[in-house]
Amino acid sequence: MARHLLVLGGTTEARALAAALAGSPLRVTSSLAGRVAEPRLPAGEVRIGGFGGPDGLAAWLRAERVEAVVDATHPFAAAISGNAGLAAAATGVPLLALRRPGWTAVAGDRWHPVADLDAAAAALPALGRRVFLTTGRQGIGAFAHLDGLHFLARSVDRPEPPMPADLDVLLDRGPFNLDGERALLREHRIDVLVTKDSGGAATAPKLTAARELGLPVVVVQRPAPPAGVPVAESVPTALAWLGARGFGGPGDDIR
Known part of the structure; x- marks a missing residue:
């Protein structure tokens, strides 16, 4: 056997x-x-x-x-x-x-490490108003109570409630490239990124694009x-x- x-x-x-x-x-x-x-x-x-x-x-x-x-x-x-x-x-x-x-910050990064999604939600109002949320569809509920912020959430499958009131959903699957991430951040006028420290190359280009644009990044620690x-x-x-x-x-x- x-x-x-x-x-x-x-x-x-x-x-x-x-x-x-x-x-x-x-x-x-x-x-x-x-x-x-x-x-x-x-x-x-x-x-x-x-x-x-x-x-x-x-x-x-x-x-x-x-x-x-x-x-x-x-x-x-x-x-x-x-x-x-x-x-x-x-x-x-x-x-x-x-x-x-996991990912490692380099010169020019404006990372804000947090312990969990609730802490990420608490940090957002002081950092920006147009949020690119890349934490997966199952974590979106942690941000549902936030008013006055616009969210762009990217996930493989469509999320289910609870969700923020002002939310656009982008259904997509990595790997992603740097040119695409630059264009996405500019097109949606993103001023803060939220991500989990997933590591790997497939979704890392968003961090480079955020660094180039000087955007703060809320990083949930693994x-x-x-x-x-x-x-x-x-x-x-x-x-x-x-x-x-x-x-x-x-x-x-x-x-």
Whole structure:
């Protein structure tokens, strides 16, 4: 029977990991939450939908004889990451968090780090009146109570209430380029950007465009992975971790 690996998440890194393992003797199952109507599917076996909390995930790991889990969910998917940590501890299945590095401010950036979306909403009135909101459709409700501000929200799928009264929605999916982000900010006369520290190159051009225009950027800080879970910042490092556990070639230590 092939050794079974569960990859949690539909991120760029999750798809790249599944692609790297395609054609190997492993059984690789990628699990997607099902929150995006038309997700980009990874290579190999795909499961869509929740597990029913940590107990449900633990039961699935046992039933499917999973021997390792890579949590490659979005850096802000704290609930599933927490469930994965609890399920791995309950079953003794090795768990790795695959997290792309966060963004780093450079000279010229006007970043305002905040702890969460509520803090981002509280900071906005003092920073601008025309807001480019790039925190995902599920977080838009945190800004619904703000009056006197115009919001442009970009998301893959249309958000649902509650939403700000003065809101335009742009349905789009990255990767985005710098010329497009410059034009978008100018066209909509944006004077403040709100983003999560998702990291990665696909959505980073908005930060460069905001820097060039001298715009303030409210940056929601990412949650930490569950305590005690090793972290890989790249797919090659994740493959090395798997290799060290007999899922491939010789591996390197996870930092």
